[in-house]
Amino acid sequence: MKPEEIQKIAEIEHDMRMAYKYRIKVCCSSGCIPFGAQKLLKAFEDAVKELGLQNVCKVARTGCVGTCSVAPVVLIDPGNHLYQNVKPEDAKRIVQEHVVNGRILEEFVYKNEAYFSKQYRLVLRNAGKIDPLRIEDYISVGGYSALAKALTQMTPEQVIYEVTVSGLRGRGGAGFPTGQKWNFVAKSTAKPKYVVANLDEGDPGVFANRTLAEADPHAIIEGMTIAAYAVGAEKGYIYIRSEYPLAIQTLKKAIEQAKSYGLIGDNILGSTFNFDIELRLGAGAFVAGEETAILSSIEGLRATPRPRPPYPAVSGLWGKPTLINNVETLANVPLIILNGGAWFSKIGTPKCTGTKCFSLTGKVRNPGLIEVPMGITLKEVVYEIGGGVPEGRKFKAVLVGGPSGGCLPESMLSLPIDYESLTQAGAIMGSGGIVVIDDESCIVDTARFFIDFCMDESCGKCVPCRAGLPKVREILDKIMVGEGTEEDLKVLEELSYLIKDASLCGLGQTAPNPVLTTLNYFKKEYLSHILDGKCPAGKCNIKRMEVVKK
Amino acid sequence: MSERTVKLVIDGREVFAKPTDTILKAAKDNGIYIPTLCYLEGLTAYGGCRLCVVEVKGNPKLMTSCTTPVSNNMEVITNSPRLNKYRKQIIELLLAERTHTCSVCVANGSCELQELATRFGVDHTSVSRNWKRFEIDMTHERFVLDHNRCILCTRCIRVCDEIEGVHVLDVKRRGKDSSIVIDLDEPWAASYSCTSCGKCSAVCPVGAIYVKLKPLSETKKKELPEFVVERRRR
Amino acid sequence: MAKVKVATVWLSGCSGCHMSFLDQDEKIIELAEKIELVYSPIVDIKDFPENVDITFVEGAVANEEQLHQLKTIRERTKLLIAFGDCAVTGNVVALRNMFQDSVKEVLERAYVENVDHSKQYPTQVPKLLENAHPLHEVVKVDFYLPGCPPSAELINYVLNEILDGRKPSLEGRFKFG
Incomplete structure (x- = not known):
């Protein structure tokens, strides 16, 4: 395929789209499928057929728009009307009213404008717009034109320059400047080189990468291919956890399509550049998402992290230079190439450019997947997008950054979301999990839950994490049944610092965050368990003090 | 050079x-x-x-x-005070992780963990000790693998893989449940790949792998890998 | 000058630490100038006295009586020393903790399996605790003196340092086991 042909496909697609007056898009991602999205898609197709509207109205699947709490959802173009909680039996009525009578069915309309008004969709630009299973859909919205631009008009150095100028930083959580990382790999002289896209999103309650892969797989593939061109790699792996069957299926199909169109493989778009992508499945280990553990896993070994240095950019897969980027990072790349790094750098804050996807869950009115510009405050996310905690409950804390994130209190809500501010507050950007906790939850119990998770997921290689986390949990257990002492709090803190400072990889280094932040911001609640024998949330089953003292 | x-x-x-x-x-x-x-x-x-x-x-x-x-x-x-504090904590965690009871251990007196505790003045464990019981593999005619004393340093795995070139040993499970396995988690006597060279017992820093009826002081050869590697270089 | 009141206690242990204490030999005579042994297995006093300055506790806490006894000792002692590995780590005494239902398994083994006549569980003795504990899991311990047993020299060093008002430094001096 030649670069011009991409344009041609886009035009044909555009004409085809224009042939239909209406387009009914049924969300078929993992959030809506359990609520019968597949049946709903079929019901709409049948309804359109039944009403003889095949030439006016196109029914298609699409990716997630993020309003997972009102699943399943259907979008109708023109106008991008969002219908919520639609059941298959409603399909015919909706088609009849909306398409035939031109009347919007108010009872189904998603009315929460605030949910979208504060968001900025870059990475998820095509989610809810295109059919993820059709490469032509992606091309029709400008897909692969960035790849064409990079291959035909830019040198690898220019690509890296644009990415560097954009200020894009790693979305996997650590926030390392992407351009710099690419530069390291590009400078390594050893061959072959590899590109690894990290889609091993293992945090409980986090589903941003999954949504991206299910809604817009080609954005990942395009970003990866551009990255490979920039660093000089010929082979890429998408490492995805096997718990994401739909995303795997979608990506598999996307890779096949891209191959058949010559967008990956040999002589891409008629150039001399070759790049092949292979899917690698994880085997259910959280730690496999750690950048060096991924390497071990792809090599066929136990997914245990390796000490750095040597960094993967120098010695990665099979000892060769390897670029590892999160898929969210990669999905930004085509936009940067098309619009320029300077354009991208104006989004967000000067130090943290662009947007970040967050999985907003817990005790909020509108849970779901959101994408916000960097620098937005936690308050805006929790109260304006999330709608605050449900009626009758009180906000207690917000956990930012997944299981190894930090629990921040109400007083910290004005904190802007960027890598530095979060780290300073004791939280992390991490995988982009935001869990809102209300006054019904006990803070010790919350910390224990996340420690428990990290303890189970520790690979067992280094001592602080393997042997330390079980001890941290033991002490939290003790506090929860009212047997804790103030001395225990001291040991808890000391252990946490050991694990944070001396562990081998990011898992151990961040695992104590929930404990350290709760000890910092909610010490009263710990002391209440220990000194008064009371759990403020009424959650813990504390034995009476007399018994404890005996 | x-x-x-x-x-x-x-x-x-x-x-x-x-x-x-x-x-x-x-x-x-x-x-x-x-x-x-x-x-x-x-x-x-x-x-x-x-x-x-x-x-x-x-x-x-x-x-x-x-x-x-x-x-x-x-x-x-x-x-530095910070580093030494962390080192002491690590030694404590190792002592508490499994049932390290020096007085009844074959490695008593030639155990590296014991030596480190002495050196860093780890005179007790401030975290509670685990008493989880692991099976002891005594099936091999000469060697014993006692998981209760294992600190998962993987010296045995590496010496078996890199020096003997066999890779009989590896780790199964993860985190606190990690443990050393022989072949595909079989009893030692059933291992087809083990050459019974005993290098694992020679490098074990504690009393987890040892030669039957012999104190570790007699069978331990910490310098063995270095010697072999040096010889290979020649 | 009044002599420092010292007590030694023997909980669940083999008395080896006490033997080692006695192994100080002639140095005991020097010590006798400075200390008064107010309670010990080798002193015929039934109740643990009040206002003891230093108490050496040998052995792990394995039954209810010892638990009670140790708490009394703690209340009446200024400086409590965990004396030997059993007191510091639980040592051999605590090896029974590895068994699922440790009390039952231990009793079964000792009073049924390994007995030829009148196989029965003892009834007139204090009840065993579910687990044997090192001292610091039950009371606050002021100083740890590990070893199985701690050597006579080490005991002498530690005691003399304390008597001279210094905190003994164990780094490099002691050995578990």
Whole structure:
């Protein structure tokens, strides 16, 4: 395929789209499928057929728009009307009213404008717009034109320059400047080189990468291919956890399509550049998402992290230079190439450019997947997008950054979301999990839950994490049944610092965050368990003090 | 042989090292002590026990000296209250992790963990000790594998893989449930791949793998991997 | 000058630490100038006295009586020393903790399996605790003196340092086991 042909496909697609007056898009991602999205898609197709509207109205699947709490959802173009909680039996009525009578069915309309008004969709630009299973859909919205631009008009150095100028930083959580990382790999002289896209999103309650892969797989593939061109790699792996069957299926199909169109493989778009992508499945280990553990896993070994240095950019897969980027990072790349790094750098804050996807869950009115510009405050996310905690409950804390994130209190809500501010507050950007906790939850119990998770997921290689986390949990257990002492709090803190400072990889280094932040911001609640024998949330089953003292 | 061309400062002392040296090697060559446990000369560095962590100026993270290469003008601190506190905590965690009962252990008196506890003054464990019971594999005619004493340093795995070239041993499960396995988790006597060379018992820092009816002091040969590697180089 | 009141206690242990204490030999005579042994297995006093300055506790806490006894000792002692590995780590005494239903398994083994006549569980003795504990899991311990047993020299060093008002430094001096 030649670069011009991409344009041609886009035009044909555009004409085809224009042939239909209406387009009914049924969300078929993992959030809506359990609520019968597949049946709903079929019901709409049948309804359109039944009403003889095949030439006016196109029914298609699409990716997630993020309003997972009102699943399943259907979008109708023109106008991008969002219908919520639609059941298959409603399909015919909706088609009849909306398409035939031109009347919007108010009872189904998603009315929460605030949910979208504060968001900025870059990475998820095509989610809810295109059919993820059709490469032509992606091309029709400008897909692969960035790849064409990079291959035909830019040198690898220019690509890296644009990415560097954009200020894009790693979305996997650590926030390392992407351009710099690419530069390291590009400078390594050893061959072959590899590109690894990290889609091993293992945090409980986090589903941003999954949504991206299910809604817009080609954005990942395009970003990866551009990255490979920039660093000089010929082979890429998408490492995805096997718990994401739909995303795997979608990506598999996307890779096949891209191959058949010559967008990956040999002589891409008629150039001399070759790049092949292979899917690698994880085997259910959280730690496999750690950048060096991924390497071990792809090599066929136990997914245990390796000490750095040597960094993967120098010695990665099979000892060769390897670029590892999160898929969210990669999905930004085509936009940067098309619009320029300077354009991208104006989004967000000067130090943290662009947007970040967050999985907003817990005790909020509108849970779901959101994408916000960097620098937005936690308050805006929790109260304006999330709608605050449900009626009758009180906000207690917000956990930012997944299981190894930090629990921040109400007083910290004005904190802007960027890598530095979060780290300073004791939280992390991490995988982009935001869990809102209300006054019904006990803070010790919350910390224990996340420690428990990290303890189970520790690979067992280094001592602080393997042997330390079980001890941290033991002490939290003790506090929860009212047997804790103030001395225990001291040991808890000391252990946490050991694990944070001396562990081998990011898992151990961040695992104590929930404990350290709760000890910092909610010490009263710990002391209440220990000194008064009371759990403020009424959650813990504390034995009476007399018994404890005996 | 490369020259000692790299100049670095360890604990305030200016020292010279080869470009291929690690911080640990440079320190050792200059008589500076850094505690180690999973590290063994001649085997690939593992970086698991974290005892050899040091502070490197300009780097907010602690680095394992056994894996970090030296670089010019690097400033290293191997001995600080913070580092020693962490080392003590690590030793405590290891002692508490499994049922280390020195008085009834075959390694008593030649155990590296015991020595480290003495050296760092770890006179008790402030965290409670685990008493989980693991099966002891005594099926082999000469060797015993006692998981109750294992510290998961993986020296045995590495010596079996890299020196003997067999890779009988590996780790199963993860986190606190990790344990050493023989072949595909079979009793030792049932292993087809084991050559019964005994190198695993020669390098075990504790009393987890030992020769039946012999105190570890008689069978331990810590210098074995280094010797073999040195010979191979010739 | 009044002599320092010292007590030694023997909980669940083999008395080896006490033997080691006695192994100080002639140095005991020097010590006798400075200390008064107010309670010990080798002194015929039934109740643990009040206002003891230093107490050496050998052995792990394995039954209810010892638990009670140790708490009394703690209340009446200024400086409590965990004396030997059993007191510091639980040592051999605590090996029974590895068994699922440790009390039952231990009793079964000792009073049924390994007995030829009148196989029965003892009834007139204090009840065993579910687990044997090192001292610091039950009371606050002021100083740890590990070893199985701690050597006579070490005991002498530690005691003399304390008597001279210094905190003994164990780094490099002691050995578990």
